[in-house]
Amino acid sequence: MKKEDFNSEWQFVKGYVPSLKVLAMYGKQAQKITLPHDAMIHETRDENTKNGGATGFYPGGVYTYFKTFPVSQEWEEKTVILEFEGVYETAMVYVNGVLAKTNKNGYTNFYVDIARYLNFGEENEIKVVADNSSEENSRWYSGSGIYRGVSLYVGDPVQIPLNGVRITTEEADKDAAVVEISTMVANRSRKKEKLVVTVKFEDEEHQVYEDRVHLTSFAESQNTVHQKIAIEKPKLWNCETPHLYRCTIQIYAGEELLDEQELSYGIRKITLDALRGLRINGEPVKLRGTCIHHDHGILGAAAYEAAEMRKCRLLKEAGFNSVRSAHHPAGKAFLDACDKTGLLVMDELTDMWTIHKNNHDFAFSFLDEWQDMIKHMVDKDYNHACVILYSVGNEIQEIGTERGAEINRMLCNAFKELDATRFTTNGMNALNAAGAKVYPVMQELAPLIRKDAGEAGTNDNSGSNAINSFMKLMEGEAGDAFAVHPIVTEVLEESSESMDIIGFNYLTGRHLLEGELHPNKCVLGTETFPADIARLWKVVNSSKRVLGDFTWTGYDYLGEAGCGIFYYDGKSNFGSNYPDRTAYIGDIDLAGYRRPISFLREIVYGLRKEPYIAVERVDKYGKKCSKTPWMLKDNIASWTWRGYEGKPAVVDVYSDAQEVELFLNGKSLGRKAAGEAHGFTASFETCYEPGVLEAVSYQDGRETGRHLLCTAGEEVLLHVAADQKELRADGEDLCFLTMHLCDAKGTPDLYGKRRIHIEVEGAGTLAAFGNADPQSVESYDAPCWETYDGYALAAVRAGREKGEISVTIWMEGQEEQRQKILIPVNEK
Structure with missing residues (x-):
């Protein structure tokens, strides 16, 4: 099927509107936009929103999107499908006023067969209603609206259906690789076709490997063709050299090309056992991982390709080799970026099953939707070299019950049935799993909890410190004693046995014990404390069964506001304090600045020798x-x-x-x-x-x-660096401008504060502007921001016409020192 970008020429209206024709009746005016688009990030933050600090005080809402497009008369015999990669939260898709599809999961890509609703030879209207008005449905910043891309697929009667190509590496070493390509061929016509299916693998030196098979395709039939290609001296994909081949599959009837599909593919073989741990292409790998949410700070949740690439590049430069999508399926643009940069991915299904974590979360629908969710997730992930793990859940509250163990096994088995090439895990938190059984354990461990609290400088067990006492079961001596407690073993036993890799959140003290209890299993820290990296990595290196860890978290994010803010005014963390906007818990802050803990982690990993x-x-x-x-x-x-x-x-x-x-x-x-x-x-x-x-x-x-820090001089200057030299005229490409204060010698001035103005003209627009301050009150739409720890960040978005973007930047009160940056915008 032919794929077309469907992101341009949309019209957006806040609230519900039945059609474009009645806009005036509703007192509204449509805004022309190009997707992806996060409606939530443009809302005014509200101290009284029910979402509170969970979303950084951004409210939810209902939003309507319209797009009109011409449909050729020739399409009458064709397959026509729309793919939405992500709409938050509930999406209703209308075609010419007819409801064609409802999708409940805001993180799952979904498809809408629109052919039957089209008016051929005329203009047609697509309307999408994105309903995120049920507040308290997410524990983090979710975004709203059509925040990921949309594609239009058009197929002739003989076609490769959507997700009809699967590529599997059967063997891979430095001498040779064997790759199997399975292609579905659908014949929706009423006549028999004599077909030839060809496959080509091509590297950057244009070395081509190919195969061809013949297929008699009977009327109204569907067949799967399996082809194997042997590649001599392959360029294997791994974290250090993420080589990608271009794979092209074509279907011919005689000399006529009926359909083709092209995709990138990294040749790599992953294996796992308790004796040798995780290996890629036969080489052992420890997972230097981080959990990440899906937002991009000042851009909100909008999944721009350039933003995904920037995040992956910064994480890779900080020493990470793997990421966990917390706590929902990753988007396609993010997986593309991980393929290109060499980041391994643990893709996660969900944050809850049947017990609510928020009043209006997906627990209402999980049992009705999980099978479709897993199928869409596997279809999306299968051809991505970066994806090595499927996580079936995060801190699931019923995981320690008999029913929870049954659901866990059901989900793991479903993944294995659809994809036997990857491994399953689950981020189990013993505090969630133990439920009411945790209280007698707390009483038993009370002396250790008091001891740890005393060492931390407080023995007050009231208010926020009562919460911290509870959290002591996740850290320190009390945390380790809790991790190996017989009750924890009891509640985690059955669920641990049905996954390939036993995943633990904040149970480092249990990792080595699992080697005794389950000698044929591997263990992974699916979520860990950032400050615990030195002790944790020692555990990782002590056993091949312990595969690595995923810290919380590598990159700061919106929502869960105040989790890591250092309050000096008596406030407590997790208190939902306005105007907190970010978690402030990342190794890298929202402006892309690597905080000191990032360098500590790099040293612990053995990647940095300088102090x-x-x-x-x-x-x-x-x-x-x-x-x-x-x-x-x-x-x-x-x-x-x-x-x-x-x-x-x-x-x-x-x-x-x-x-x-x-x-x-x-x-x-x-x-x-x-x-x-x-x-x-x-x-x-x-x-x-x-x-x-x-x-x-x-x-x-x-x-x-050696490492040195110098005091900056009194004169404060502004340094601006652009991460792209030119942009594509596709309406979606971004250039990030990182600004920091320095003196005349270039010495960073992180203590200084200046208000920075930005003005964008020409062939682009200002997509967002802001800083990393977790308690800022300004809008990311504003053209003026103060630096935070010396830094500010702007994102400039290309238009759809060739030309040049002119960006002018200056510090308040120093207009005469304006800096002008010219960014060419060229053809797609």
Whole structure:
């Protein structure tokens, strides 16, 4: 079937409108848009919305989308299908006023056969009503509307149906690979056809491998053709070299080409066993993973290809080799980006089964929808080299019950029946699974909980600290004792046995025990505390059965607001405090800045040999702040603290070396032990003095690396960097402009604050502008923002015409120092 981009020339109206003709009657005017489009990010945040901090105080709503398009008379005998990759939440698709499809799951791609409703030889109207008005339906920022792409498929009577091609790597090593291509061929006509099906595999050097088979296709029949291609000296796909072949499947009747499909495919073979762990192409791999939500910060949930690529690139540069889509199926654009960048994917089905986590979540529909959800998910994922794991759920509350174990087995088996090439897991949280059984365990472990609370600096068990006491069962000595408790073993036993890989959320203390209980199983930290990386990675490296971990989380996100904010005003985390907008829990913040914990993680992974300096915020020294297990320290890589000269400062140096030495303006502040035995961290206390702070690492007395921070000069300048040199004229391509304050020498100034203005003219528009401040109040549609930790970020969107985008940027009060950036917009 021929695929056509269907994202342009839509009209958008907030609220419900029956048709374009009655807009005026409803007192509304349509806005012309190009998909993808997140309606929620353009809403005014509301302190009183029922969604509260879960969505960052963005309200839900009902939204209507219209598109008119001509339909040729020739289409009367053709198959015509629309694919919606994601509409949040409930979608109703109308064709010429007739309801053609309702879809309840906001994260599942779905198809609408529209041929029977079309008026051939005329203009036709598609209307989509996206209903996200049932607030409290998500635990994180969901977005609203048609936030992923839409495609139109048109097929002749003889065609490759949708999802009709499956490619499987049967063998793969450096000498040879064998790939099987299974192609469905449908003949919807009333006559027999003599066909030839050809397959070509081509690499970037245009080396072509091909095969052809003959097929007699009888009237109104469907056949599957299996072809194998042997490739000599293949370019294998892995995390370091994500090579992609171009695969083209064509169907001929004589010399006439009836249909074709082209796709990218990475040749790789994944294997798993308890003796050797996870292997890709025979090479062992530990999963350096992160969980991520689907939004792109200032852009909301809109799934732009360029935004997905940027996120994947930044995660890869930060040392991650794998991601978990939390907690819903990943979009196609994201999987494409993971294929290209070499990120492995755990694709997750859902956040709940039959027990609600929100008043209006998908638990209402799960038992009615799960089979279609799994089928759509497997169809979407099958040809993506990046996808290696299917997760059937996240912290499912009934997982520790007999019925929960039955559902878990049912879901895992369904995935295995549809795709035997990948593995299944489930992110099990023992606190959820134990249910009421957790309270006697808490009583038993009360001395350890009090001990851990005392070490954390509080023995108050009221209010927010009561919650923190409960959470102590997920960290520290009490957490480890809880993880291996017999009651936890009892409630997780049956569900653990029906998945390929036992997945644990916040149960690091249990990973090695599982090797004794289930010696033929592998274990994975499906969700872990960021600050626990040093201890956790030691566990990962201690056994081949322990495959890796997925931290919460690698990239900051909207919603779950305040999870990781350091409150100095008495507020508590998870308190839904307005105007909190982001979780503030990512290794990378919304502007793309790598926070210090990201470099600590990179050192623990063994990917960075140079030390790294992180300074606790000098302006917050001595102040009490909130703390949860997801938070490490409120620190930043900066030695610019104007007005705090002579004030105390705490400096951490991260290093895998035995010792580190810290120098301030050439004077040694002493040597201290670091490395694995000391959590890869050495702490120093000094007084702030402008100049140069330098760390030197030593192994066996020999210097192994240096890192320095310099105080920025008084003159504050603005540096702007564009991540793309040119854009495509498709209405969807993006250029990200990263802005940061610095001095004349280029030294970053993370303490300074300036209001930045941006103006976009020409062949594009300003898609979004903002900073990483988790408590900001401005709209991402605004053309003026203040820097946060020295940074701001803008996204410029190309139009659909060739030309040039002119971007002008200046700091408030310094209009004479305007910077102009020209971005060419060329053909698609």
